[in-house]
Amino acid sequence: MPATEPLPFNDLQAQRRRIAPAIERALHGVLEHGLYINGPEVARLEEELAAFCGARHVVACSSGTDALVLALLALRIGAGDAVFVPAFTFAATAEAVALVGATPVFVDIDPRYALLDPAGIEAAIVHVGSLGLRPRAIIPVDLYGQPADYIAINAIAARHGMAVIADAAQSFGAMLAGRPVGQLAPITVTSFFPAKPFGCYGDGGAVITADGALAEALRSLREHGRGAARYDHQRIGLNARLDTLQAAILLEKLAIFADEIEQREQAARRYTAGLRDVVATPEVGEGNRSVWAQYTIRVADREGLAQRLHAVGVPTAVHYPCPVARQPAYRQFPIAPAGIGNAERWSAMVLSLPLHAYLDAATQQRIITAVRTALGD
Numbered sequence: 471m472p473a474t475e476p477l478p479f480n481d482l483q484a485q486r487r488r489i490a491p492a493i494e495r496a497l498h499g500v501l502e503h504g505l506y507i508n509g510p511e512v513a514r515l516e517e518e519l520a521a522f523c524g525a526r527h528v529v530a531c532s533s534g535t536d537a538l539v540l541a542l543l544a545l546r547i548g549a550g551d552a553v554f555v556p557a558f559t560f561a562a563t564a565e566a567v568a569l570v571g572a573t574p575v576f577v578d579i580d581p582r583y584a585l586l587d588p589a590g591i592e593a594a595i596v597h598v599g600s601l602g603l604r605p606r607a608i609i610p611v612d613l614y615g616q617p618a619d620y621i622a623i624n625a626i627a628a629r630h631g632m633a634v635i636a637d638a639a640q641s642f643g644a645m646l647a648g649r650p651v652g653q654l655a656p657i658t659v660t661s662f663f664p665a666k667p668f669g670c671y672g673d674g675g676a677v678i679t680a681d682g683a684l685a686e687a688l689r690s691l692r693e694h695g696r697g698a699a700r701y702d703h704q705r706i707g708l709n710a711r712l713d714t715l716q717a718a719i720l721l722e723k724l725a726i727f728a729d730e731i732e733q734r735e736q737a738a739r740r741y742t743a744g745l746r747d748v749v750a751t752p753e754v755g756e757g758n759r760s761v762w763a764q765y766t767i768r769v770a771d772r773e774g775l776a777q778r779l780h781a782v783g784v785p786t787a788v789h790y791p792c793p794v795a796r797q798p799a800y801r802q803f804p805i806a807p808a809g810i811g812n813a814e815r816w817s818a819m820v821l822s823l824p825l826h827a828y829l830d831a832a833t834q835q836r837i838i839t840a841v842r843t844a845l846g847d
């Protein structure tokens with residue numbers, strides 16, 4: 471490839487080429503049986519995902535955002551309830567809370583990993599009490615593919631009788647101190663959006679839990695709150711099922727996912743080795759495994775670097791340019807007393823580089839050289 475040919479940010483076609491015959495057979499199988507809604511592939515996927523992460527129940531659904539809404543509805547969180555979310559995340563984390571009528575309360579991230587800072591939660595709990603809200607849940611986000619500090623966060627939640635919903639939209643397949651995502655919190659939600667580490671060919675998501683009663687409520691809620699019989703409605707729910715076609719695709723992708731996690735890990739290591747002396751490279755906590763949803767560096771002149779890379783065919787992305795707490799739709803919601811200084815600093819400096827399981831070493835060297843050259847090295 472010529473040295474300035476534009477590279478893809480996330481090469482989904484390379485993965486498709488690897489498993490195209492298997493995917494086409496799987497899709498053909500669904501077209502043949504015709505059970506497009508609640509087909510057998512959905513239940514099979516749920517079982518295989520549960521086995522993959524060692525969880526008791528997996529409830530597949532229509533997106534990561536719907537997974538968050540389903541989890542909040544299953545916990546009966548709504549008006550008058552406060553839910554603590556990181557100030558620096560994709561908007562869906564806070565959006566789901568606001569959609570069910572509860573109040574998202576923004577807590578800062580830690581300065582090292584950009585994950586929800588447990589140190590800010592206690593003061594935030596006192597603060598929401600003064601606003602007349604009930605502290606009900608914490609939604610840590612596994613930003614860029616690395617699990618948040620669930621050990622500290624679960625302990626705080628237990629002390630205050632709150633729920634923990636892990637937003638693992640970016641981290642399915644990751645681990646915290648040797649334990650897989652799916653087992654780190656009482657409820658975990660994930661996303662199968664195409665660009666996530668484990669994505670389908672459309673929208674999809676899942677809720678993972680060890681709690682059988684909660685899983686039953688989630689299964690009901692994703693299908694209009696249905697009871698045991700078809701037109702028996704026990705709850706106000708949603709239409710939030712996962713399509714059978716998407717489940718069939720995900721089953722084929724699951725077969726190569728462990729290998730892809732390895733490849734992503736190798737690519738992240740090559741970036742860090744090639745860039746750590748010129749930019750702030752991402753860090754992973756001791757004993758943890760990230761699935762590298764993004765490889766995100768921090769630089770003072772983010773826009774300048776992005777432009778110079780674009781000029782030589784290296785695409786970049788900004789995850790995220792503005793803390794959710796500062797977005798027009800979310801400014802009305804409370805911020806924890808300590809403020810969101812780290813979220814603001816990160817949002818001004820972050821720049822994500824292309825990373826996927828099919829990024830070969832030569833292409834990656836081209837990117838590393840382009841970054842170093844653009845920084846005047």
Ligand SMILES: *Cc1c(COP(=O)(O)O)cnc(C)c1O
Pocket residue numbers: 533534535536559560562563611612637639640660661662663673674675
């Ligand atoms: C992608 C994402 C979501 C939403 O997932 P969708 O499947 O796109 O609805 C939620 N939270 C985080 C942190 C995400 O990255």
